[in-house]
Amino acid sequence: MVASVANAQAAPAHPPNATAADWIAVAAGSLGALLATLDISITNSALPQIQGQIGAAGTEGTWISTGYLMSEIVMIPLTAWLTRVFGLRNFLITNTLLFTLFSMMCGFSHSLPQMVIGRIGQGFAGGAMIPTAQTIVATRLPRHQMPIGMTMFGLIVLLGPLLGPVVGGWLAENIDWSWCFFLNLPVSIALIGLLLFGLKRDHVDLHQFVNADWLGIVGLTAGLSCLTVVLEEGQRERWFESSMIVWLSVVAACGIAVLLIAQFTAKRPIVRLSLLKNKSYASVIMIVFTVGAGLYGIAYLLPQFLSTVAGYNAEQSGAVMLVSGVPAFIMMPILPRVIGKIDSRILVIAGLACFTASCMADIALTAQSVGHDFFASQLLRGVGQVLAMMPLNQASMAAVSKQEAGDAAGLYNMARNLGGSVGLALIGTFIDRRTTFHDQIIRESVTANSAIGQEHIQASAAGFFASHGDAAFAKLQALGQLAAQIDVQAIVMTYSETFYVLGIALALCVPLAFLLKRPSAGTPSAGH
Incomplete structure (x- = not known):
């Protein structure tokens, strides 16, 4: 009897599993994050229709996206403080209601200022939903089940921007652009229901608001x-x-x-930059900053190439982009077990290697490249994104205490979005300058003294002359065709170089992965 009691005391107690309410809370956080990440990109494919409807000329329509990103990146690091002030449940329900209200405002917009105000409001409300989802996982799930929750969160962050262009393009082409915003209403109603059931009542702490x-x-x-x-x-x-x-x-x-x-x-x-003194957490931030630049960069580069060179519409481009989401669905059942058992540093390095290889697979582009030419690189990219981002989500939380989880989540998501903005700015400048450079070099080589150039013009002119019999107009058409071909070749060369630069930037992050926190011995895996 004594021996059995001693054995019972010596046997390690199995940690309790999360309750149904905990999983409802995680589902609510994940659904909120999907709502926010989807709306970052859902308007991009419908932008031409939106601009035409609200009378936005030229590049004015870019403020529809910029307004959202501007307010979102401000709200993300403020979320931890606002959660402490108003309580998680009150804060999320209020933000969901505001997000719905501003979504309806966007859907009914008839002018650019009205649309931009609505998008700024969406960004503020949506920005709070991303880090709170990560915080809910870190605080509501026991350590042995955290890989499952972090996988859910990570997949949402990856798939939201991929689904956005497809959903937005389909709605704009087949129904109406306003449904890009009206779609949020039923999702928000479901989200509020989950929040009411999954989160406990909490109290407002105005003392933290005053002394902030x-x-x-x-x-x-x-x-x-x-x-x-x-x-x-x-x-x-x-x-x-x-x-x-x-x-x-x-x-x-x-x-x-x-x-x-x-x-x-x-x-x-308000932003605890002191967390960056922790080298493991700082390494996560540096890697996610660069991976964010890669994620946003590819989301910009590939549709632009398919639109400019291959002549794809938004819906077709979105379908190609969605290929990189296939590995996420395939790996979803096994990923929590893998994250729980394999050193996160190995997974991150493998992910960065796959992501780098996918960029290098796209450096041999030609003017004849079309959607299916990107399928292999997109699948490889999807594997890389999953293997890199999922462990990084968990590593960011493993590197800090539970009390620091909210601040760490805000800084993590801010770094990813800021990395995307910096990456897009650098890519835009790089593309503009390298396209001009290649265009000038090609035009300098195709001069009046170029035998090959003259033969090409004469052959093209002969074909145009045969169709309408006007020699002067035929030569003008031939020159115009040559100029268009030069433009396309310059663009193709530039996009190939851009993929190469992105690949190098991702490869340079590999040494940082060695600084990630080593999982503690005896930490139970998701499979136990």
């Missing part, structure tokens, strides 16, 4: 919002040739300086 780091909040809001606009609009405005970009850059620099000052003066800074 207001200096840091002002610096964060001014710095990140202006920085996002500079990165998103800089290339279109020719950077510092624009007085708007100059002044926004000054405000952004001042805001970030104020935010840094607040790190030393506030009792509890």
Whole structure:
């Protein structure tokens, strides 16, 4: 009897599993994150129809996307503080209602200012849903089940931007662009129901609101919002040739300086940059910043190539993009077990290697490249994204305590989005300058003294002359055709170089993966 009691005491107790309410809370967080990530990109494919309907000319329509990203990146790091002030349940339900309200405003918009205001409101409300989903997983699930929750969250973050263009393109082509926003209504109703059942009632703590780091909040809001606009609009405005970009850059620099000052003066800074002293967490942030640039960069590059060179519409381009989501669905059942048993550093390195290889597979593009030529690289890219992002989600939470989970989640998601904005700005500048460079080089080689060039023009002119019998017009058509071919070749060469540069940037992140926190011995896996 004594021996059996001793054995019972010596046997390790199996940690309790999450309750049904915990899983409902995780499902609610994941659905909210899907809502937010989907709306980042769902309007991109419907942008031409939206611009035509609301009377936005030229590049004015870019503010529809910029407004969302600008407010979202400000809200993400504020989420941990606002959750402490209003309580998680109150905060998420309020944000869901606001997100729905601003979505309806966008759907009924008849002018650009109305649409941009609606998108800014969507960004504020949606920005809160992404880090809170990660926080719910970190705080509601026991350690041995956390890989399952983090896999759910990671898949949402990956699939949202992939599904957005497909859903938006289909709705714009087959129903109406306004349904890109009206679609949020039934999803939001389901989300509120899950939040009511999954989260406990909580109390408002106005003391934390009054005694907040207001200096840091002002610096964060001014710095990140202006920085996002500079990165998103800089290339279109020719950077510092624009007085708007100059002044926004000054405000952004001042805001970030104020935010840094607040790190030393506030009792509890609004953004806890001190977390970056933890080398494991800092490595996660650096990697996710670069991977964010890769994710957003590919989401921009591939549809642009397919549209400009292959002549695809938004729906067709979205279908090609969705191929990279196939590995995520295939790996979904086994991924939590793999993350629980294999060193996260190995998985991240394998993911970065696959992501790098997928970029290198697209450096041999030609003017004849079409959608199916990207299938292999897209599948490889999907594997790389899953293997890199899923362990990074868990590593970011494993590197900090539960009390720091909210602040860590905000900084993690801010780094991913900021990496995307920086990556898109650099890619836009790179594409613009390298396209001009290649165009000039090709045109210099195809001169009046070029025998090959003259033969090509004469052959083309002969074909046009045979169709209408006007020699002068036939030569003009031949010259126009040659100019168009030069433009296409310059674009193809530039996109190949851009994929190469992205691949190199991702490969340079591999050494950082060795600094990730080694899983503690005896940590139960998801399979136990």
